[in-house]
Amino acid sequence: MVNRDTGKKKISESTIRRLSLYYRALSLLExxxxxTISSRELAKREKLTPAQVRKDLSFxxxxxTRGLGYPVSELKDRIAKILGINRIWNVAMIGVxxxxxxxxxxxxxxxxxxAIKLIFDNDQRKIGSNHKGLIVSDIKEMPHLLLxxxxxxxxxxxxxxxxxxxVDEVVQAGIKAILNFAPINLKVPDDVFVRNENMSMELEYxxxxxxxxxxxx
Amino acid sequence: MVNRDTGKKKISESTIRRLSLYYRALSLLExxxxxTISSRELAKREKLTPAQVRKDLSFxxxxxTRGLGYPVSELKDRIAKILGINRIWNVAMIGVxxxxxxxxxxxxxxxxxxAIKLIFDNDQRKIGSNHKGLIVSDIKEMPHLLLxxxxxxxxxxxxxxxxxxxVDEVVQAGIKAILNFAPINLKVPDDVFVRNENMSMELEYxxxxxxxxxxxx
DNA sequence: GAATGTGAAGGTTTTCACAGCA
DNA sequence: TGCTGTGAAAACCTTCACATTC
Numbered sequence: 001m002v003n004r005d006t007g008k009k010k011i012s013e014s015t016i017r018r019l020s021l022y023y024r025a026l027s028l029l030e031x032x033x034x035x036t037i038s039s040r041e042l043a044k045r046e047k048l049t050p051a052q053v054r055k056d057l058s059f060x061x062x063x064x065t066r067g068l069g070y071p072v073s074e075l076k077d078r079i080a081k082i083l084g085i086n087r088i089w090n091v092a093m094i095g096v097x098x099x100x101x102x103x104x105x106x107x108x109x110x111x112x113x114x115a116i117k118l119i120f121d122n123d124q125r126k127i128g129s130n131h132k133g134l135i136v137s138d139i140k141e142m143p144h145l146l147l148x149x150x151x152x153x154x155x156x157x158x159x160x161x162x163x164x165x166x167v168d169e170v171v172q173a174g175i176k177a178i179l180n181f182a183p184i185n186l187k188v189p190d191d192v193f194v195r196n197e198n199m200s201m202e203l204e205y206x207x208x209x210x211x212x213x214x215x216x217x
Numbered sequence: 218m219v220n221r222d223t224g225k226k227k228i229s230e231s232t233i234r235r236l237s238l239y240y241r242a243l244s245l246l247e248x249x250x251x252x253t254i255s256s257r258e259l260a261k262r263e264k265l266t267p268a269q270v271r272k273d274l275s276f277x278x279x280x281x282t283r284g285l286g287y288p289v290s291e292l293k294d295r296i297a298k299i300l301g302i303n304r305i306w307n308v309a310m311i312g313v314x315x316x317x318x319x320x321x322x323x324x325x326x327x328x329x330x331x332a333i334k335l336i337f338d339n340d341q342r343k344i345g346s347n348h349k350g351l352i353v354s355d356i357k358e359m360p361h362l363l364l365x366x367x368x369x370x371x372x373x374x375x376x377x378x379x380x381x382x383x384v385d386e387v388v389q390a391g392i393k394a395i396l397n398f399a400p401i402n403l404k405v406p407d408d409v410f411v412r413n414e415n416m417s418m419e420l421e422y423x424x425x426x427x428x429x430x431x432x433x434x
Numbered sequence: 435g436a437a438t439g440t441g442a443a444g445g446t447t448t449t450c451a452c453a454g455c456a
Numbered sequence: 457t458g459c460t461g462t463g464a465a466a467a468c469c470t471t472c473a474c475a476t477t478c
Contacts, residue, residue: 012446012447014447015447016422016425017418020415020418038458038459038460039459040459046402049448049449050460051449051450051451054459054461055449055461062460062461064459064461065455065456066456066458066459066461067456067457067458067459067460068458068459069458069459069460070460082429083421083424083425084424085421085424089420089424091420098319098322099319102315102318105315106316106416108400108417109416109420152427153423153424153427177427179416183241193423193426193427193431195419195420195422197414197416197419198237199323199414200325200326200329200331201234201237201238202412203331203396203412204237204300204329205230205412206394206395207300207370207394208233208236208301209394209410210369210370210393210394211301212299212301214233216230229468229469232469255436255438256437256438257437266470266471267437267438268470268473269469269471271437271440272439272470272471274438274439275438275440279439281438281439282437282477283438284435284437284478285436285437285438286436286437286438287438
């Protein structure tokens with residue numbers, strides 16, 4: 001429960017993922033002009049239990065008022081701060097194939113404060129072309145451009161075969177966060193965070209569920 | 218541990234997700250002409266523990282040989298059967314915006330046996346146009362076309378505002394599995410499976426990790 | 435000797451249940 | 457009365473360790 005080195009309580013991965021859910025729900029509630037929200041109602045909206053919501057939030061302090069609930073706007077801001085999304089992140093997209101170019105136009109990223117500032121590809125026909133106001137740069141220019149533009153995160157949407165090679169360069173350029181769409185396990189140093197987005201896996205999960213009449217929980 | 222109704226051991230969501238990982242690793246191993254693989258080696262490739270691999274696999278039977286390991290091709294086929302991916306699934310794409318059209322061209326789906334057979338949109342300019350050999354159909358035609366083409370899964374890539382409305386029609390058409398890209402919690406009957414793909418959430422996780430020097434493990 | 439299969443142990447996450455406060 | 461915050465209990469998941477088999 002408590003980390004022996006830092007003395008801090010350990011936050012589980014699932015708690016972090018749920019914070020994202022709370023954030024989204026609270027953004028909506030704010031638009032619907034809710035002032036406060038109970039753990040029960042918040043749980044209902046995200047298909048969780050009230051106790052879960054309270055436990056999650058209590059990790060970071062006492063935000064609520066007994067008898068009343070949580071103040072929507074304030075809680076939303078607090079969660080933004082915890083998640084580190086109370087600011088703009090500079091992101092680079094590597095690869096402008098199907099997925100890459102779709103993500104460049106994906107408005108949710110922009111909306112959540114992830115600003116795509118650079119786009120790279122190695123295809124001469126794509127280099128120099130315009131994607132949503134951004135010019136595609138040659139991947140050879142990547143190392144110094146990442147530094148010059150203060151890029152902090154990278155979305156990797158390149159074929160699996162070249163992914164490791166490119167990620168090595170990305171790491172070399174000091175990037176510490178990578179969202180990887182290539183279906184491959186990237187090797188990176190311990191201080192670099194990688195999240196793998198594997199869309200086939202989700203379909204496979206559905207396939208399993210239907211095939212086995214799977215009932216979670 | 219054991220389900221009281223069915224007498225079956227309960228399979229956890231994480232086990233299912235790892236089966237997908239094993240499947241991918243085994244496909245690769247097969248190409249590399251491995252005949253057998255030990256839990257230790259398989260674990261190493263997917264950054265898991267050997268015990269974990271053995272526990273997962275033992276849920277479904279005894280596939281291995283003591284002293285030797287698991288037969289690569291056979292284990293791969295077995296997992297395919299368990300996941301229900303030992304056949305082709307008929308899939309429909311709903312929405313041909315950025316994400317939708319990217320996914321129509323996404324080769325991993327095809328490769329894993331998820332065949333996109335129909336594409337829908339409500340935009341008159343898109344209806345009738347050609348995407349990778351498929352003609353975009355009017356979403357009004359959806360109910361009967363889903364039935365006629367024996368569609369079993371649907372990928373939902375439409376704006377959040379219309380997602381619930383469309384999903385209601387999809388459910389009505391008897392679809393039991395939905396991969397949802399809209400950032401919203403869909404309401405569906407208990408026997409319909411929904412997986413949410415939320416790419417901003419992954420970036421938020423990375424944001425949290427960098428901001429807090431988070432160390433999972 | 436090498437590696438599986440599996441009860442038991444250990445650890446983590448979720449839920450319960452209730453004291454405490456508005 | 458209504459709802460939070462939180463120890464304690466329960467459920468769940470992972471790892472250990474070893475008997476077993478090839």
